[in-house]
Amino acid sequence: MKFLLRRIGFYALTFWAAVTINFFIPRLMKGDPVQSLINRYQGQISTDAVHSLYVLFGLDKNQSLWDQYWQYWGQILHGDLGTSFTLFPTPVSEVIKTSLPWTIGLVGIATIIAVVLGSLVGVLIGWRRGTWADSILPVTTFFSSVPYFWLGLLFIALFAVTWPIFPGSGGATPGLEQGWNWDFIVSVVQHGFLPALTIVLSSIAGWILGMRNMMVTVASEDYVTVAQAKGLPERLVMFGYAARNAILPQVSGFALSLGFVVSGSLVMELVFSYPGIGYALFNAIGGHDYPLMQGIFLVITLSVLVANILADVVYVFLDPRTRQEA
Amino acid sequence: MSNMPLDPAAVALDPETQVDPVGTGAAKKARKKFVFVRNGKSMTGLVILVIFTILGIIGPWIAPQDPNASSLDLLVGPSSAHWLGTDQLGRDVFSQLLVGTRGVMLVGLIAGVVATLLAVLFGVTAGFLGGIGDETLSALANIVLVIPQIPLIIIIVSQLENAGNVVVALVLAFTGWAWGARVLRAQTLSLRGRDFIEAARASGESTWRIVWFETLPNLTAIIASSFVSTVTFAVLAQTTLSFVGVMSLTDWSWGTVLYWAQSNQALNQGAWWWFVPAGLLVAILGMSLTLINFGIDEFVNPRLRLAGMSAGQMRKHGIRPRIGFTAKVRDLPRTYAHPTPVLAQQAAATSTPEPKEAVR
Numbered sequence: 226m227k228f229l230l231r232r233i234g235f236y237a238l239t240f241w242a243a244v245t246i247n248f249f250i251p252r253l254m255k256g257d258p259v260q261s262l263i264n265r266y267q268g269q270i271s272t273d274a275v276h277s278l279y280v281l282f283g284l285d286k287n288q289s290l291w292d293q294y295w296q297y298w299g300q301i302l303h304g305d306l307g308t309s310f311t312l313f314p315t316p317v318s319e320v321i322k323t324s325l326p327w328t329i330g331l332v333g334i335a336t337i338i339a340v341v342l343g344s345l346v347g348v349l350i351g352w353r354r355g356t357w358a359d360s361i362l363p364v365t366t367f368f369s370s371v372p373y374f375w376l377g378l379l380f381i382a383l384f385a386v387t388w389p390i391f392p393g394s395g396g397a398t399p400g401l402e403q404g405w406n407w408d409f410i411v412s413v414v415q416h417g418f419l420p421a422l423t424i425v426l427s428s429i430a431g432w433i434l435g436m437r438n439m440m441v442t443v444a445s446e447d448y449v450t451v452a453q454a455k456g457l458p459e460r461l462v463m464f465g466y467a468a469r470n471a472i473l474p475q476v477s478g479f480a481l482s483l484g485f486v487v488s489g490s491l492v493m494e495l496v497f498s499y500p501g502i503g504y505a506l507f508n509a510i511g512g513h514d515y516p517l518m519q520g521i522f523l524v525i526t527l528s529v530l531v532a533n534i535l536a537d538v539v540y541v542f543l544d545p546r547t548r549q550e551a
Numbered sequence: 552m553s554n555m556p557l558d559p560a561a562v563a564l565d566p567e568t569q570v571d572p573v574g575t576g577a578a579k580k581a582r583k584k585f586v587f588v589r590n591g592k593s594m595t596g597l598v599i600l601v602i603f604t605i606l607g608i609i610g611p612w613i614a615p616q617d618p619n620a621s622s623l624d625l626l627v628g629p630s631s632a633h634w635l636g637t638d639q640l641g642r643d644v645f646s647q648l649l650v651g652t653r654g655v656m657l658v659g660l661i662a663g664v665v666a667t668l669l670a671v672l673f674g675v676t677a678g679f680l681g682g683i684g685d686e687t688l689s690a691l692a693n694i695v696l697v698i699p700q701i702p703l704i705i706i707i708v709s710q711l712e713n714a715g716n717v718v719v720a721l722v723l724a725f726t727g728w729a730w731g732a733r734v735l736r737a738q739t740l741s742l743r744g745r746d747f748i749e750a751a752r753a754s755g756e757s758t759w760r761i762v763w764f765e766t767l768p769n770l771t772a773i774i775a776s777s778f779v780s781t782v783t784f785a786v787l788a789q790t791t792l793s794f795v796g797v798m799s800l801t802d803w804s805w806g807t808v809l810y811w812a813q814s815n816q817a818l819n820q821g822a823w824w825w826f827v828p829a830g831l832l833v834a835i836l837g838m839s840l841t842l843i844n845f846g847i848d849e850f851v852n853p854r855l856r857l858a859g860m861s862a863g864q865m866r867k868h869g870i871r872p873r874i875g876f877t878a879k880v881r882d883l884p885r886t887y888a889h890p891t892p893v894l895a896q897q898a899a900a901t902s903t904p905e906p907k908e909a910v911r
Contacts, residue, residue, distance in 0.1 A: 239694045246698065250706060363838075370783075370837025372790050375809065375830030382818045438848070441855055484699075491701060492791055496813075506702060507795065510709045518706055525699045533697060
């Protein structure tokens with residue numbers, strides 16, 4: 226119980242820190258966002274409206290910083306993330322709502338593939354240590370050391386320009402009706418293939434290595450030797466005895482990595498012009514769109530927090546030892 | 552650190568590697584010293600790293616051309632005049648990469664050193680203080696750990712006008728120390744309860760002496776591995792930041808080359824010489840750092856080392872390789888420190904790892 230309370234306290238503290246950082250980002254920055262908005266509309270905004278714009282964006286100069294801070298909290302707790310500058314009348318939450326599913330769908334599926342595949346390969350390599358299987362490790366390490374956006378560029382050059390098998394940019398063919406119809410789904414899968422391949426290739430090495438190292442460690446435990454000595458089938462010992470115990474850190478690692486689903490591939494989306502969160506963030510940075518930047522940063526932080534909570538819960542479920550300590 | 556999180560469990564030191572058992576001969580000591588260097592992986596990594604460091608230092612002097620000097624050879628492929636071709640303004644890509652090496656290495660070094668110092672400061676202090684101080688420092692590290700690094704760095708750096716390499720390195724360091732601090736704290740906590748620390752305390756050594764001469768030497772491997780991971784991360788992050796164009800474009804770095812290549816449609820024009828080498832350089836540097844980390848991991852966790860014979864050797868001797876079972880054949884020239892295997896086995900029996908301590 227004490228453990229639970231401490232965790233809740235920690236999450237509340239982190240949430241507070243994230244919101245506070247978020248609040249200060251546009252205020253510490255040079256340049257006036259409202260002024261840049263006025264410049265964008267070049268005289269179409271009357272001078273009377275300028276003050277109301279400041280108020281709208283929560284940058285009222287007549288208010289103290291403290292009041293602005295409280296106001297910001299009030300907005301956040303009401304789920305109001307402000308109004309986007311670049312897509313002017315659209316609320317930030319609307320922008321995030323349209324781009325989030327793209328990111329979660331693509332990166333989520335890619336992460337699951339990487340974890341499952343990586344863990345399986347890791348089990349096999351760990352079990353067959355000292356054989357040729359060890360040479361897989363350096364190869365995968367190479368792929369994980371490559372900047373993944375560069376891998377993406379290479380794939381575009383090869384499979385979208387030289388041999389146009391896959392489309393090189395976008396999330397789906399424009400003009401298709403979005404929804405559960407066959408053409409749209411096929412188009413989404415085609416567009417998502419190269420980005421997903423990039424993510425899987427660049428992230429799988431970590432999963433392989435983690436699983437392999439745990440396998441090696443667990444495999445020298447006595448119960449594995451006993452299982453061998455009993456003459457149990459190799460496969461049963463490998464999966465039922467060794468892998469089963471070695472997978473624990475992988476599972477909690479997976480839960481943690483879910484938090485990076487939203488933020489982990491910002492640049493990939495830029496390279497592939499994929500209509501997800503990362504693309505929106507870079508557009509926001511390019512257009513000095515502070516509310517959108519803040520909103521996206523908040524969503525990313527929240528997803529990491531949720532993933533952490535998930536990892537905690539999963540760990541307590543899987544490992545009885547943590548329950549006793551608590 | 553998305554690259555390769557250091558698993559605290561894997562890092563949990565086996566007591567025998569860090570606490571030098573009493574009564575080891577000078578020969579054994581000398582052998583132990585070179586375990587890390589003898590490791591083929593870490594040796595390869597170190598050699599590559601040294602080459603890159605030298606290039607970083609002398610790169611701008613040996614570059615055949617001024618990286619900013621345009622020529623009339625627009626966008627031509629590799630030739631004897633331009634080893635890696637030219638870009639859309641006729642600038643020499645090879646020179647750009649050579650000059651850019653310094654920036655990349657500088658960011659890696661500064662970020663690595665500053666982040667490691669912060670990690671040691673926070674981690675060891677938290678581990679030694681205990682109580683409310685520990686709670687506060689740990690909470691701070693955990694918050695920094697949870698707040699997503701890359702988006703934060705991109706937002707911060709994009710707001711700084713013309714952020715140079717040093718600024719970026721510092722931003723990377725101040726957002727990237729937390730993982731190292733967490734691992735170091737866990738290990739410090741476990742060390743603090745060991746007998747030799749208790750003995751030092753009982754013999755009246757000051758806390759400073761215990762921290763500097765008893766604890767830190769036993770944390771060397773973890774500190775080194777956290778340094779290497781931070782450098783890896785910093786190199787990738789620097790490349791990413793200059794690729795997306797939020798860093799100053801006047802300093803050359805590998806990411807800057809990629810930025811110009813991407814913004815000038817190098818891909819669609821088939822100018823592979825423009826963007827392939829830069830990415831390969833990052834990959835090779837990253838791989839050398841990862842290899843060094845492998846070496847450290849194996850040094851720290853003997854279970855990851857290949858014990859006894861390799862599977863091929865076992866098969867030659869007619870032994871079926873199995874996991875969890877180490878074959879030892881007497882007449883094989885293994886590295887026994889003692890004259891006879893019998894003695895070695897006794898030594899092994901006395902220094903068998905204690906039941907694992909729970910590292911919180």
